[in-house]
Amino acid sequence: MTPLHPRVISLRDARLIDVLGSQTRVRLGAEDTGGAFALFEVNDIEGVGVPRHTHTHEDETFHVISGVVQLKVGEDEFMAGPDTTVFGPRGVPHSWIVEHGPAKMLIHTAPAALEQMFDELGELPMPPDIAKVAGICARYGITIETSIG
Numbered sequence: 001m002t003p004l005h006p007r008v009i010s011l012r013d014a015r016l017i018d019v020l021g022s023q024t025r026v027r028l029g030a031e032d033t034g035g036a037f038a039l040f041e042v043n044d045i046e047g048v049g050v051p052r053h054t055h056t057h058e059d060e061t062f063h064v065i066s067g068v069v070q071l072k073v074g075e076d077e078f079m080a081g082p083d084t085t086v087f088g089p090r091g092v093p094h095s096w097i098v099e100h101g102p103a104k105m106l107i108h109t110a111p112a113a114l115e116q117m118f119d120e121l122g123e124l125p126m127p128p129d130i131a132k133v134a135g136i137c138a139r140y141g142i143t144i145e146t147s148i149g
Contacts, residue, residue: 008033010066014041017115020133021048028096030112038112043104047098056141058109069101073098079104093145114140128149 007028014025021044028039044067047092054073062071064080071078071086073094078086117140124132130144137144 004032004034007011017118019118019121019125020050020124020128021075021122022050023146024118025120025145026115027106028112029033030116033112035112037108037110038115040107040109040115040118042107043106044098044101046098046101048094048101050095052145053137054093054143055088055090055109056078057090057144058111058141059090060094062086062088063106063108067098067105068100069096069105070099095145116140117142119125 009027009032011025014027017026019026025041025043026038027041028037030038039137049070062080063085064082066082069080071080071088071094073088074084074092077085079099080086117136120136121128121133122144124136134144
């Protein structure tokens with residue numbers, strides 16, 4: 001196992017990926033944490049979100065810094081404003097959409113690995129073909145539905 005070292009990632013150093021219209025910065029990836037977790041910063045405008053999907057490998061935690069984000073986790077719905085944290089365990093369908101923006105949130109996934117999926121999704125032309133999106137996500141153990149929010 002490769003030893004881990006302290007990391008400092010400035011905004012300038014964080015890799016930006018446009019993931020289906022969602023502006024996502026990789027703050028810490030698998031290579032930084034030995035695969036234990038990844039940390040992403042998302043900055044989006046009103047109406048941008050992620051369709052309902054289910055992870056088989058990762059737990060996901062959302063921390064809203066600014067704006068208001070509607071998060072649906074399972075049957076629960078949360079209007080998450082600044083300083084709100086919502087946990088989405090693996091195996092539970094969830095989605096989010098920016099209700100009042102711009103919004104900024106940190107998304108923590110454990111274990112890491114989704115940054116490779118984000119890279120693939122970021123290469124798709126907009127608007128994306130949902131079948132291609134679903135196929136990419138499936139390779140990473142994620143089942144995606146078609147509706148946002």
